Amino acid sequence: MSESLxxxxxxxxxxxxxxxxxxxxxxxxxxxxxxxxxxxFPGGVPGWLITGYDLxxxxxxxxxxxxxxxxxxxxxxxxxxxxxxxxxxxxFLLMDEPRHGRYRKPLVGxxxxxRMRQLTERVEQITADHLDAVEKAGPPAxxxxxxxxxxxxxxxxxxxxVPYEDRGRFQRQIDTFLGGETSDEDLIAAYTATQQYLAxxxxxKRANPTDDVLSDLMDTDLTDEELRGxxxxxxxxxxxxxxxxxxxxTFALLSHPAQAAAWRADPGLTDRAVEELLxxxxxxxxxxxxxxxxxxxxxxxxxAGTTVILSYNTANRDPERFSDPHVLDLRRENGGHLAxxxxxxxxxxxxxxxxxxxxxxxxxxxxxxxxxxxVPAEEVELRPETADIYGVKSLPVTWDV
Numbered sequence: 557m558s559e560s561l562x563x564x565x566x567x568x569x570x571x572x573x574x575x576x577x578x579x580x581x582x583x584x585x586x587x588x589x590x591x592x593x594x595x596x597f598p599g600g601v602p603g604w605l606i607t608g609y610d611l612x613x614x615x616x617x618x619x620x621x622x623x624x625x626x627x628x629x630x631x632x633x634x635x636x637x638x639x640x641x642x643x644x645x646x647x648f649l650l651m652d653e654p655r656h657g658r659y660r661k662p663l664v665g666x667x668x669x670x671r672m673r674q675l676t677e678r679v680e681q682i683t684a685d686h687l688d689a690v691e692k693a694g695p696p697a698x699x700x701x702x703x704x705x706x707x708x709x710x711x712x713x714x715x716x717x718v719p720y721e722d723r724g725r726f727q728r729q730i731d732t733f734l735g736g737e738t739s740d741e742d743l744i745a746a747y748t749a750t751q752q753y754l755a756x757x758x759x760x761k762r763a764n765p766t767d768d769v770l771s772d773l774m775d776t777d778l779t780d781e782e783l784r785g786x787x788x789x790x791x792x793x794x795x796x797x798x799x800x801x802x803x804x805x806t807f808a809l810l811s812h813p814a815q816a817a818a819w820r821a822d823p824g825l826t827d828r829a830v831e832e833l834l835x836x837x838x839x840x841x842x843x844x845x846x847x848x849x850x851x852x853x854x855x856x857x858x859x860a861g862t863t864v865i866l867s868y869n870t871a872n873r874d875p876e877r878f879s880d881p882h883v884l885d886l887r888r889e890n891g892g893h894l895a896x897x898x899x900x901x902x903x904x905x906x907x908x909x910x911x912x913x914x915x916x917x918x919x920x921x922x923x924x925x926x927x928x929x930x931v932p933a934e935e936v937e938l939r940p941e942t943a944d945i946y947g948v949k950s951l952p953v954t955w956d957v
Contacts (some may be wrong), residue, residue, distance in 0.1 A: 561856070562589035564605050565596045567631040567842070567865065569941035576938055577808055577837060578882060579869040583607060587870045592854040595865060598634035604856070604864040609874035609894070611854050612866045616898040621845035621864070623901060625650035628844050629863040632942075646778075646785020649901065656900065659786050662776050663904055666769050672907040675711070679915045682710050687923045695954040696930040699920075704803035704951070705795075707916055711908070712794030716787055717761060717768030726753065727795065734796045737940045754784045754791075790905070797840060798909045800939070800947030802916055805833045807936060807948055808884060809921070810929050815886050820921050829886040830913045835893035836884050838869035839946045843897070868894050926956040
């Protein structure tokens with residue numbers, strides 16, 4: 557079996573022309589050869605690429621695979637001889653138990669389904685305010701800046717207690733170090749400025765707690781440094797992923813007008829439609845894990861110390877899990893996608909993201925029945941594939957007045 561195993565030498569990133577919603581063609585091809593492929597990291601270091609749904613899900617649930625930053629290879633950088641430091645305190649996405657649990661557990665009760673649904677009315681108001689502004693300004697509009705970014709930005713900032721006057725600056729800083737197309741110098745500057753701002757915010761909450769998640773955490777034994785790291789993870793994840801889902805999701809809907817029309821005609825589709833967009837788009841494209849011991853996976857031995865790349869976008873397009881996986885079908889009933897991950901690192905804010913999408917997409921479609929792209933689809937500017945989260949940089953739209 558090993559002799560015929562498919563091999564991938566570089567992580568494919570380029571999307572096929574005219575197919576902005578599909579995974580890179582080489583990844584789809586790798587999945588056709590089987591759910592696991594050999595992979596070569598820069599410097600000739602061997603690894604694995606997992607493209608099948610079942611195997612990706614099994615790795616995410618298997619604590620023999622580590623999330624620790626210092627154990628990871630990088631798909632684009634030769635780190636041979638480099639000493640990779642552990643994740644800073646509080647940045648729990650790149651940690652294993654028990655460090656991961658120390659930071660995640662205090663947050664779990666603050667991001668429950670019930671608590672997030674209680675935010676629905678506020679999300680509705682924020683969405684309506686921004687759609688009012690779009691309508692008042694008239695066509696055309698860029699829905700990235702007018703709709704997709706401000707809604708999750710305001711919501712997560714309010715949850716964490718970021719003062720209103722600071723939100724614009726904070727959004728720009730997050731954009732800079734997550735956008736995937738800035739210089740190393742500017743990226744480091746934005747990251748440093750964000751860290752400094754969060755240190756000041758934590759100190760302010762420590763001195764004068766208010767009604768927000770960050771203030772609630774002051775009752776724990778978490779240090780200010782740990783709280784700063786946790787706030788960074790929550791702000792970045794709570795803003796960037798949902799903003800790109802709203803923008804890219806709208807692009808997908810406008811590119812599939814029959815699906816958009818079906819949603820307008822049947823609001824009861826909302827829950828299924830949101831889950832289908834999450835599956836179909838998979839904006840968080842890839843994650844990595846490193847084997848802590850030898851693990852048998854898909855008929856192969858993953859040796860201890862070996863990093864595996866998990867392709868979420870091909871797992872969510874796996875024909876063995878989803879019928880007609882490359883078709884956007886808002887009526888699709890077989891959920892279970894991996895857009896939010898799986899296992900102990902499954903996205904903490906997934907219910908918040910769902911609330912925002914369940915409110916924002918129908919509100920946009922209802923407000924503008926004739927909404928359409930203002931430029932040809934091939935001219936919509938996509939985020940670079942170097943960005944961790946896939947999306948569009950701008951989405952010019954117009955409508956009948």
